Amino acid sequence: MTTETPEIPPETPPEVPVDETTSWRGLAEVDADEAAERMTAGTLGGGSKRLLRELLAPYKRAIQVLIGIVVLENAARLAIPYLVKEGIDTGIPPIREHDDLEPLLVIVGIVLVATITQALARQLFLVRSGQIGQDILFEIRRRVFRHFQALSPAFHDGYTSGRVISRQTSDVDAIYEMLETGFDGLVTAALTLVGTAGLLLFLDVKLGLVALTCGPFLAWLTMWFRRESAKSYKVTREKVALVIVHFVESMGGIRAVQAFRREPRNQEIFDDVNDQYRRANLVAFRLVAWFMPGIRLIGNVTIGVVLLYGGYRAYHGDVTVGVLAAFLLYLRQFFEPMMEISQFYNTFQSASAALDKLAGVLDEEPSVPEPTDPVELSGGVGGELRFDHVAFEYVAGRPVLPDLDLTVPAGQTLALVGTTGAGKTTLAKLATRFYDPTAGRVLLDGTDLRDLRTDDLRDAVVMVTQENYLFSGTIADNIRFGRPDATFDEVVAATTALGAHDFISAMPDGYDTDVANSGGRLSAGQRQLVAFARAFLADPAVLILDEATSSLDVPSERLVQQALRTVLAGRTAVIIAHRLSTVEIADRVLVMEHGRIVEDGAPADLVAGGGGRYSELHEAWLESLA
């Protein structure tokens, strides 16, 4: 990425160099994905190998059993050409000579048994291996989702949700594809290879050796493919993530896209990433286009040579016709699974690129780690919140909070005002341990937040954020998000206190109304009320409200405040707001500017003191009313 990023003309030609096409993305400190990449170097990095081992570990026994089944199945399958040879060589002469059917019937009987065995083993194998595959898939899904949940907001800030989704959909799919064809193809093919090779040598050593000279060629071709495809699939994974990121973001922001006629430009960007993905895929496909016929070429040449040499020896009576026939049948069986192996190999390469990505994510440590030796908050949470010379920066060298020293006694309602970008939200995020301070400590009841278990902390401190996201599901579900075991009456009590009951009841299905795609069915203010209700229901010891009523009209806000007054009694609260009407219920006001506290006191005192920022704010606000 370069620093000089000129505006791209709207009609970007499809063949744009990578640098230019990415300039719309802008520059960021570290690309989280790139960072994750670096940790897994090379092809099928250590992380993904370990992950694969871990995933397979519980199935060691099952896999052994499976292999047993496959051996059985393949033995049965491989026996058939041999039995055919036997049928021809030993079954036919007795018929010819004295109409004796018995030897033939015995052989045919064995073929029948072999067929049935093969069928049963196959059925069993397909179901069991399918199940193991699904188990593993489930386990990957579970782990990855949980890990994404465990990772800190700092990680998510850079990684973007599109990538998170891409990891959980398209990468998991790639692994699924391998698991679906995987075991089957690989085990069957490997066994067939070894089994047939042995049989060939057993049938006729010389002919067998000639046939097996193809081995080194196969090995070389496979190695080449492995090397090249590992590279190309890595690129493919990255490109598909770009497609998904752009897709998800433009669908998420479709309102702005349409209103600002962004469609053509979006289409251009999408076409570009779509085409990059296509080209990455093309490279991978072309590799396969060399690899597969390559294998077939080696196979066919081998068959040709065996035919010539075998024919020559049969001519001289060194081998029987039956042996030659069996040889050719086996060679066919030898190369048929080679195609399957290469098919499997192909999906395996694609899956291991995906596995690499996932392992990279799973190796990512949360930047706010769980304590190794957690401290219990004994005897309930008091709610005293202390910032002990806290410094914080998102980007190195750009401190947002240079040195914050603040104590909020238990039970106090603190209002935080200040210019936008002053660091109010940042302060709130430190109190909820979205981030850990760069220096200093944040303490709850005298305990460093870093020593508290996340669950305890979240029970004690809840924040209503500026962006109130609603999940798909009903309104009641969303409110219960604060406390999943809340009864319906409790839900209604919360909404009634906040004055939200009326509008919810008026919805087509009341509390069971689906909020539609991320709350699209509600107005912004209504969403805030729902978000508020869920915080209310969670009933924490420390409540942090980050501009949680900014979209409400004044009477609604007033209702919320009344509710707060009852709820906040005895609780610690930090209320971030701009409207002085919101601030009025506070015991104490802090004015922040550029990450520093510039004023601190009871609201009335600050106004009465005059000349200060708060009183200025107050003046300005009075003026606005005039």
Added chain:
Amino acid sequence: MMTTPEAADPPAGIHSLWRLRGYLRPHVAALSIMAAAAVAAVGLTITIPLVTKAIIDGPITDRDLGALLPLGLLALGLGVLEAFLIWVRRWVQSNAVLGLETEIRHDLYERLQELPMSFHTRWESGQLLSRATQDLSSIRRFAGFGLLFLVLNILQVTVVTGVLLHLYWPLGLVVAATTVPVVWLSMRFEKAYVVVSRRVQDEQGDLATRAEEGAVGIRVIKSFGRSEHVSEQYEAAARTLYATSMDKVRLSARFFTFLEVIPNCAVVIVLLSGAIGVGKGLLTPGELVAFITLLLSLVWPVASLGVILAMAQEAMTSSARILEIFDIEPDIVGGTQTIAEPRGHLRFEGVEFAFPDSDEPVLRGVDLEIRPGETVALVGATGSGKTVLTALVPRLFDVTGGRVTIDGVDVRELDLGHLRSLVATAFEEPTLFSMSARENLTLGRADATDAEVEQALDVAQADFVHDLPWGLDTRVGEQGLSLSGGQRQRLALARAVLAQPKILVLDDTLSALDVHTEKLVEEALQRVLADTTGLIVAHRASTVLLADRVALLQDGRITHVGDHRELLATVPAYRDLLGSDADLPVLEDEVPA
């Protein structure tokens, strides 16, 4: 808990795949080459055993060594040719098939961008995403591999059966008879499989939605410490998918096994009666070897028919899922008119609006006129329909009654691009993308000059962007989350201003600004609004003062229009909404009368 509306279970038959055939058209040449190469390769696969037969029955049996070399070389040559043909097929195919996938994805994205807001609020984005990725891959797989082999395998089975009939008809007949159970089974399988595979695909979409929610909602999840809860929900969905997938596994295991058993049964019969035939001198040993070789060469085509049919079925369901989207006609399409010299005269005439899925209308006859250059503030309670009203102007939604006009022209008659260039909205939730700040700003005007960008930033008091690590080129995090709330709003405001619209709509855009910044923004906005028509949704008296007139939205109608003071004095409902700002208990006595 699926909210995606299902089109009343469309028959995911062949016809949905067939409807996508148009995408194959540009690749007809490639596809023909591909098919020709494939047919030829199959031909060779069949011929090579025949050469074997010739060698066994010729040079070896007839003791004619001279014929061995040419026949052997022929087998070798045919083998090389076969490999070459496979290469040709794969090479050509990769281009065509990827082209197909890319083109459908292009069209899908295009259509999704066209579809109106009413569609997007209804459909979960995970369902959309899974269509753009998973479903397309399954179509691609089928088009590149399945389709061809479906035809080829059937062709191979037919031809080989023909050859077998020709070689020795009684045994050939036996082989031909085995196709009956194969066909019968396949048909039954198809029926069951279509149901399962559709369910799997839908459930994958659900899971994608949950994955997305887990990512987008991460901050809410964290602040409530509900990771466990959400993870459990995700796992429950994954478990559902697991169960369905296992149904699919079991179903296909049974089917695949049968498909393998059937040709093997044929081998048993052929071996038995063939050997007897040879014993009785009815056919030569070479014929029997060739016969069985050919028969065994049928095992793979028949067995793989299972996988291929499954693939076909999946592709059909996938194309049905994609067509569900292609079949939704965007109900908001542009008209043809343009306004040569727009003045920005905005009128709502008896505007009614109701969401399709609710019987209560939100707007029940709004009449409001905003003259060119005038600014009107829209005041109303939470959920009264202010945002909906503003969305009607750029036609994010369409009125269900009455009309909205600009300079006397119904917005529905205007060219959509033109209309949206006349109106710019700063939304209540600043929608930002993880792109450079500049790209976010110039969303509505890619050709804006640096000076214009500066000006817009100035109006919105958003010069903080220059302090970002790379200035305007800094990537703004997803949803602008690396910015503070007020910074985001100011960027969104600057974006609307930069579009230089005739009509500027501000939907409660200043709510996250501190009073001081708000004042600066308002002063600057005043200049912009001097010659721009403005519609400003406001909760605060300070914002209302930006406007020349105030309109009060109540019960779906504009009940009062007037000057702020006048309304304060005469309309109790208005006083409730805006006046109560003034009666803070602590500071009551200081409020000027």
